[in-house]
Each structure stands twice: as structure tokens, then as C-alpha cells.
Amino acid sequence: MFMQLKRALREGSVFSRGSIPPWSACGRAVFCRFLWRVLMFLTILFVALQLLSAFHQFWNNKQTSSFLTSDRNAMCQPKNHVFFLKTHKTASSTILNILYRYGDTHNLTFALPENIYQFSYPHFFMSHFVKGMKSRRVTEFHIMCNHMRFQGLEVRKVMPLDTFYFSILRNPVSMMESLFTYYKSLPVFSNFKTLEDFLLDEGRSYSDTMPDNHYARNILTFDFGFNNSAPSSEAELDERAEALISAVESEFHLILISEYFDESMVLLRHALCWTLDDVVSFRLNSRSEKTRKSLSVEMTEQVKKWNSLDWRLYQHFNASFWRRIDTSLGRTKLQEEVELLRDRRAVLEKTCLSEGGAVDPAHVLDSSLKPFQYGQAVIQGYNIRPGLDNDTHHFCHRLIMPELQYTGALYVKQFPDIAAQKDEGKKHPTPGKHIINAKRNSTSAPVTESLNSTVQVNMPILAKDNMDVKDNANSAEAKQHKT
Structure with a gap:
């Protein structure tokens, strides 16, 4: 592509005085082909850079949100x-x-x-x-x-x-x-x-x-x-x-x-x-x-x-x-x-809990989620945020389910x-x-x-x-x- 441009310039056939301007009639066919290839190259380069940037951002987010997953798989196996x-x-x-x-x-x-x-x-x-x-x-x-x-x-x-x-x-x-x-x-x-x-x-x-x-x-x-x-x-x-x-x-x-x-x-x-x-x-x-x-x-x-x-x-x-x-x-x-x-816990509190935290047993709306009360202690419980999808509700329910x-x-x-x-x-x-x-x-x-x-x-x-x-x-x- 570049060799063709060089040859055209050397021959004076692209921008030589008296020739037809390339922007008015597209010049000779070789220039049109050259311009098309340049545009294609720049487009591919732009898309590649965008994909690389997106992958880099995804990788950084993955490392932040699950900071042990990658090295866990490489270095150890979960203990069961x-x-x-x-x-x-x-x-x-x-x-x-x-x-x-x-x-x-x-x-x-x-x-x-x-x-x-x-x-x-x-x-x-x-x-x-x-x-x-x-x-x-x-x-x-x-x-x-x-x-x-x-x-x-x-x-x-x-x-x-x-x-x-x-x-x-x-x-x-x-x-x-x-x-x-x-x-x-x-x-x-x-x-x-x-x-x-x-x-x-x-x-x-x-x-x-x-x-x-x-x-x-x-x-x-x-x-x-x-x-x-x-x-x-x-x-x-x-x-x-x-x-x-x-x-x-x-x-x-x-x-x-x-x-x-x-x-x-x-x-x-x-x-x-x-x-x-x-x-x-x-x-x-x-x-x-x-x-x-x-x-x-x-x-x-x-x-x-x-x-x-x-x-x-x-x-x-x-x-x-x-x-x-x-x-x-x-x-x-x-x-x-x-x-x-702590950041993850804060996210789950906003996602799962109505009040954003623990409440006294008298304020636990679902009686089946009230923790056992004994002695003079007031054992607190939680209320699940309404309107959650089934999977999220099930996950949150496990998080707050009392021991018994x-x-x-x-x-x-x-x-x-x-x-x-x-x-x-x-x-x-x-x-x-x-x-x-x-x-x-x-x-x-x-x-x-x-x-x-x-x-x-x-x-x-x-x-x-x-x-x-x-x-x-x-x-x-x-x-x-x-x-």
C-alpha cells in the first residue's frame, strides 16, 4: 500500500499540477484503493485498542471484586x-x-x-x-x-x-x-x-x-x-x-x-x-x-x-x-x-436488609427469622428487603437465618x-x-x-x-x- 503511494508520488500522478484533484474525482484508481485500505487499517486499529482497553478494565475489576479467585486456583484448592x-x-x-x-x-x-x-x-x-x-x-x-x-x-x-x-x-x-x-x-x-x-x-x-x-x-x-x-x-x-x-x-x-x-x-x-x-x-x-x-x-x-x-x-x-x-x-x-x-458487607447490607442493619427482636417482621432470646440479653435479628429476585432473596435469607x-x-x-x-x-x-x-x-x-x-x-x-x-x-x- 505504501509502495503504491510512493510510486504515485514519484510519478507525479496524484497531486501533480494539472491533474484531476483526488477529492473531486477520486483521482486515479490506485489512490482510491490506497485510501480505502488506510481507512480499513485505522478502523481495525481503533477497534483493537477499544477491545484491549475493555479487557484491561475487566481484568482489573475481576481482581478487585474477587481478590483471591485467580491465585487460589493457581496455588491451592479449597478445603472442604x-x-x-x-x-x-x-x-x-x-x-x-x-x-x-x-x-x-x-x-x-x-x-x-x-x-x-x-x-x-x-x-x-x-x-x-x-x-x-x-x-x-x-x-x-x-x-x-x-x-x-x-x-x-x-x-x-x-x-x-x-x-x-x-x-x-x-x-x-x-x-x-x-x-x-x-x-x-x-x-x-x-x-x-x-x-x-x-x-x-x-x-x-x-x-x-x-x-x-x-x-x-x-x-x-x-x-x-x-x-x-x-x-x-x-x-x-x-x-x-x-x-x-x-x-x-x-x-x-x-x-x-x-x-x-x-x-x-x-x-x-x-x-x-x-x-x-x-x-x-x-x-x-x-x-x-x-x-x-x-x-x-x-x-x-x-x-x-x-x-x-x-x-x-x-x-x-x-x-x-x-x-x-x-x-x-x-x-x-x-x-x-x-x-x-467490609466493602462487600456494605454492599450486601444495602442489597439484603430493609433497615440496613440489625434490629431488636420486636422489630423483626418475619417471626420465623427471630433469633432465640434467653436471659437478660436482647438478641437482634434482621429484616430482608422486599422485592428481591428469587436467587438474591435466597442468598440474603441464608446470611440472616438464625443459628437454630x-x-x-x-x-x-x-x-x-x-x-x-x-x-x-x-x-x-x-x-x-x-x-x-x-x-x-x-x-x-x-x-x-x-x-x-x-x-x-x-x-x-x-x-x-x-x-x-x-x-x-x-x-x-x-x-x-x-x-
Whole structure:
């Protein structure tokens, strides 16, 4: 093309004086062909540049909106065998929802309690507490995440060898205030008007043999399977705290911190090789701010002393949490991903929620989405924005479904014969004799609804057996388990 133009110019036949102007008669045929080719070339170049720009923008948006998807596929595979030790008053209900949604979406099998809601807590966990374990009707369990008193040997009878183990801790000071508010009706707390009164009593009214005493002292230690009674000396405290920490480090791959929940979710997401939407969440089973009370400096120190084992446990894993971040992600990368997680949550709040946030139970419009209320705590819930399409509504519904309703729905999904029994007019067996209703005057209602609806249930939360509390005997064997 350019050679033709050069030849035409050299011969003086294109713009030579006296020739016919090219713009009036298109000049010679060679010029018309040349001009056409130039226009075609410029058009193709323009389209190519536009496509390149669009692809570049698409790629950048993809990296921003799903910041782990690409490197996840290249570097790791999502973990589907997961064990979560659900501790008390640590934001563990929110994590439970995350695990429920992931397993539900991917059609994984849950190791659900025979008694529906928890594994015969506060008894030490036994493998036969799992629904389908004795009958062997379930050949593989993917996720176990309901309340239990941990016993590693028995858990490993249920979960596959490649299971990822994690849990979460909370500062014992704020946790103690929450426990007192929630479990105020228990004998261990009922004689005290305030938490300050309980702490000032300095244990004179406390007994290790008192029913449900574990809610009042070193409950984290208890949940991990250890003796929650007070050490008699500083030397004993050092020895028992060291044994506790060593066992937890041996059994668990990751310990999260409730006070840094978003940071914990970023760390968990990387550990499990999951996506951003897998770990995004709304706060569940959370109290209204009006029921929260702050403690004085003096009472804060008293709580640390009263829960000395829990305080040692928290201090150690709070420090190790940040060390792990520094050696894996780094603070800058962590903050970037935390912001992305919060941005995603904000988008979902606008998409899913009528009021844009949590509301008191009296203002939850759908009674089937009201969270269970117990003690003096006011547990908040959510209202779904009306007018959503079916897929969005279903996604949002999973995000806000309270723990008991979601547990019951998964139970029916996994064991549909329960629903069949309901249809035939049969009564579903009530929870085991060691589990009682929170009102202490009725058995748990059967779970009868489908996954796409909600389940009205009563919460069996307290076991009445007075049991001898013993140290976890599995720590030595556990060191061989975790790699």
C-alpha cells in the first residue's frame, strides 16, 4: 500500500499540477484503493485498542471484586473438611453461619448432633453423639461445627485425616460480661444482681460442683476439654496454662480472635483457600448495645484473675495471631483485604436488609427469622428487603437465618426421613435426657420445615448432669495428629 503511494508520488500522478484533484474525482484508481485500505487499517486499529482497553478494565475489576479467585486456583484448592470448635460468646454463631452457608451451597455433609443442636454439651464429646455415626448411614463428614466439649480422639473418629481444625477466642473480660447477662438465670449467677456483685464475692458462693458452673469460670478452658477450676498457686497456674496452650497448639491449625473478626476472616479465608463471598457475613446472635455494660479497671483486673486460665490462653493466641499475619500476609495486605471484605458487607447490607442493619427482636417482621432470646440479653435479628429476585432473596435469607433455624433446616435436608415422620403424624424423638429446654418445662419441638423455609424451635442449651471435670488426656496423641 505504501509502495503504491510512493510510486504515485514519484510519478507525479496524484497531486501533480494539472491533474484531476483526488477529492473531486477520486483521482486515479490506485489512490482510491490506497485510501480505502488506510481507512480499513485505522478502523481495525481503533477497534483493537477499544477491545484491549475493555479487557484491561475487566481484568482489573475481576481482581478487585474477587481478590483471591485467580491465585487460589493457581496455588491451592479449597478445603472442604473443616472442624470448628464453637466456643461460647465469641462471635462463634456468625462463623457457624459462614460454615453452614459454605457447606449448604456446595452440598457438603455436616456432622450434626444426634440431639439436633449440640453434642450433649457439657459432656466430653463422643463420636456416637453424631447423627448417622452409629448407623453408618453417612459415609463421609465434611464439616463439624456445633457446640461440644472438645475431645480430640473422638473427633478424629468422625472427621477425615486432612481436616482443618480451628476455633476462636475472645477477651475474657468482655466475654464474662456477656456470659453473666446471657446466663443470669443459672444458679451460679442468679443470686447476684450485677456482675460486680458476683466478682466482689470472690468465689465464696461458688462451687466446682454447682450445676453449669463452667459458664462462670474459665469457660474457654472448659470448652477445649480441660479442668476449669481455679489453680491453687501461681506455679500451678503456670503448669496448667502451659499444658493447655500446648494441647491447643497441637490440635488446632488456627485460632482466631473475636476482637479482630474481619482480620480473622481474612486469615481464615487464606487458610481454607475460600473466596471473599464465602467468609462475608452479618453479625448473628449479637446483643443490642443497650444491654452491654462496661467494667471498671478494678473489675477488669478481677475478671482476669478469676478467669486466669482463660486469660493466659487468650494472651498467648492473641500474640500468635498477629505473628501469623506478619509471617504470611503482612499488615499492608491484611488491611487491603479487610477493606475489601467490609466493602462487600456494605454492599450486601444495602442489597439484603430493609433497615440496613440489625434490629431488636420486636422489630423483626418475619417471626420465623427471630433469633432465640434467653436471659437478660436482647438478641437482634434482621429484616430482608422486599422485592428481591428469587436467587438474591435466597442468598440474603441464608446470611440472616438464625443459628437454630439453619441448624434445623440442614438437619431436615440431610435427614429427610424426619420430615417424612412429620407427614405421617409421627413425633420426632426428643433430644437426649441430658439436654433440657431453656425454659426447663418442655422438650424441643421437632424440626419439620424444608431448607427454603424456616424452622420454629426451642433451644436446648443446658445439661444438668454434675460431672467430674478432668484434664484433656489427648494432648500427647494430638501432637502426632497435627502436621
